[in-house]
Amino acid sequence: MIQVTPSIAIDESEIEESFVRASGPGGQHVNKVSSAVQLKFDARRSPGLPNDVAIRLMKLAGSRLTLDGVIVIVAQAQRSQKRNREEALERLLELIRQAAVRPQIRRPTKPTKASKERRLASKDKRSSVKSGRSKPGMD
Structure with missing residues (x-):
């Protein structure tokens, strides 16, 4: 068992590894040796993951x-x-750790009376600044 977080552990048999040849520079060595790793993990059917964590993990995986x-x-x-x-x-364990963190739910709040007054005062000030830039009228 691989301990991901204190409450989540996944079995090693759920992770499937296959080795392929790596791309890129490396000369003759890269042509002979399968050093790249393809790791496969079935997030949807994993018994070690709670359902909400699995859903967030699949979204994070992209x-x-x-x-x-x-x-x-x-x-x-x-x-x-x-x-x-x-x-x-x-990298897989880090992805699971990120998915294990529950997002904070935003609680909408109403603006305070003082903040409304500050906003209106700044709008009045800005309005007077802009009206002062206009050409004088024919009064």
């Missing part, structure tokens, strides 16, 4: 989410397979 609800994370920045695995897992 383009990394497939139509089946599987999150795919590709890590290929490091030269070693082991470091790419660690990086991909850490």
Whole structure:
């Protein structure tokens, strides 16, 4: 079990790893070794995630989410397979930690009487400044 937060833990069997060849520079080494990691995690069917966290996680995943609800994370920045695995897992766990935080609900408030008066006073002042810029009338 991987402990994500004090209340959320996911089983290692829920995470599927596959290794592919990394793109980019690296010479002959990059052509021979499959060092890039493709990490797949089924957020929709994970028993370790509460339903609200899974919904927020799928929204946060964005383009990394497939139509089946599987999150795919590709890590290929490091030269070693082991470091790419660690990086991909850490990115997944960080995504789950972000989804575990409940967003604060905004409670709408009414403006105070003093703030309304300040707003109207500033509007009057601005109006007088602008009217002072106009051409004198024919009075």
